[in-house]
Amino acid sequence: MNGIIYCRVSSKDQVEGTSLESQEAACQDFARAKHLTILKVFVEQGESAKFADRTQLLELLDFCKQNKGRIQALLVWKIDRFARNVEDHYSLKATLFKYGVQILSVTEPIDNDPNGKLMETILAGFAQFDNDIRAMRTVQGMRRKLQEGIFPWKAPFGYVSSTTNGDKKTEPDRPDPTLFPLLQKAWQEFATGAYTKAEMRRMLAHWGVATAHGEPVSPQSLDNLFGNPFYAGILVDPWSGQEHQGRHMPIVTRQEFARVQQLIARRNRSVPHQVIRPEFVLRRSVRCPKCHHFLTGSFSRGRTQRYPYYFCYNRVCGKHRTSYPAEAVHEEFDNFLTEVTIEPTLLDQVLETVVTVAKEEGDLLKAKQARWHKRRENLNEEVQELIRMRAKGLITDQEFSTQKRALYQQRMSVDSTTPSSPLTTDELSSAMTVIKERATNLRETWQAFPDPFRRRFVQCLLPVGFCHTKVRTAELGLLFRVTDAFQDGQSTGVSPRGIEPRSAA
Structure with missing residues (x-):
């Protein structure tokens, strides 16, 4: 072989x-x-x-x-x-x-x-x-930086990073001595309302303002410049939307920033496209029954109101632009959820196996944490011993500085590889209870989820989506494959043993 x-x-x-x-x-x-x-x-x-x-x-x-x-x-x-x-x-x-x-x-x-x-x-x-x-822990670290007033990502246009070589930031970004005053002047001019964006781009080009690649400022870069609250000293947490006061030097005041936003809003009459809408909760999940491309959604205007439809946008498909009422598509998926379920005894076996494996992984993580703490303690002891040797005059200042720097670098390397904390028994038990409740009541779970989470629910249940009118032949997700592994059959369809249709009662 x-x-x-x-x-x-x-x-x-x-x-x-x-x-x-x-x-x-x-x-x-x-x-x-x-x-x-x-x-x-x-x-x-x-x-x-x-x-x-x-x-x-x-x-x-x-x-x-x-x-x-x-x-x-x-x-x-x-x-x-x-x-x-x-x-x-x-x-x-x-x-x-x-x-x-x-x-x-x-x-x-x-x-x-x-x-x-x-x-x-x-x-x-x-x-x-x-x-x-x-x-998740990386995100938590970045959110802490934002709360401390430090922008954790690449310095925006007009600023230079306080660190080099990709090190973690400990100080706020500094103004670029060349670009900062020019961009500040551009903000002041645009805030007067006397210039359009096209005129501002020509003005910046005349002043010699260019991107890091030496190219003129593009329309997208200009939109980011006049729409980024960072320039007003505001740091926005992208995960929660909360605002934090930045420690960097702002280009404009909050009042000037707000004035520019109002000016842009009056000039911009476009309506942003919404991918997640309550009328099309199955967009990017339901597929065309002919070509299997994802269906998109749009409205059809009637005499008194608009009606939501799904349709295929694949030009080479035989059902191109064929409309499917959203209500019928949603009803098909809703009925599917009432018919499919997991046998509780099999689910219990799967969850017991998951708990067993999680405990084994937890023991390994505890051992890893113990080794990590021991290594860090040893490095701290070596630093203290080095200080005592220097105090007694056993080593020179140069030897002390060299060895101290090497030990600090080792400690930073150890700190950057902090092992994950294992889940507690209570956390595992709570998680398994929620999983069992959700998995045995799929229709209720679907109805209880808010719109932004419904798409993730469908992806977990049907990873590759489903074809309209053929949802019962769709490939089921990870949880169903796990329970299916306890059975002799190999099918991932809707009705193998262990995944039984609910009774009419």
């Missing part, structure tokens, strides 16, 4: 360390034990597994396509090295399956039997869970 190896690290430190070599060595040992001939090794350096458009991964897929039938196995050190997104994992797995390639983890039991499939699903879910936790 022939196989290939895929190794991945997501940071520069891991590239320079031994992680890649240890991953490849473990895969090579596994291949020798299983008598696999390795045709090629693909190494992904410093790329995240959150998305599927990685360079080496795309080359791997192309290699498997060109050598269809010659490759039987893809070896990875762990599932999370392959993908940290559940949908990407199963999409890539399906693609490889077409080429006759099976994914094998050298450190995890993901055999082709029902237990192995269940474990693979859980491991893929936990990889995404871990990635989501990291993203």
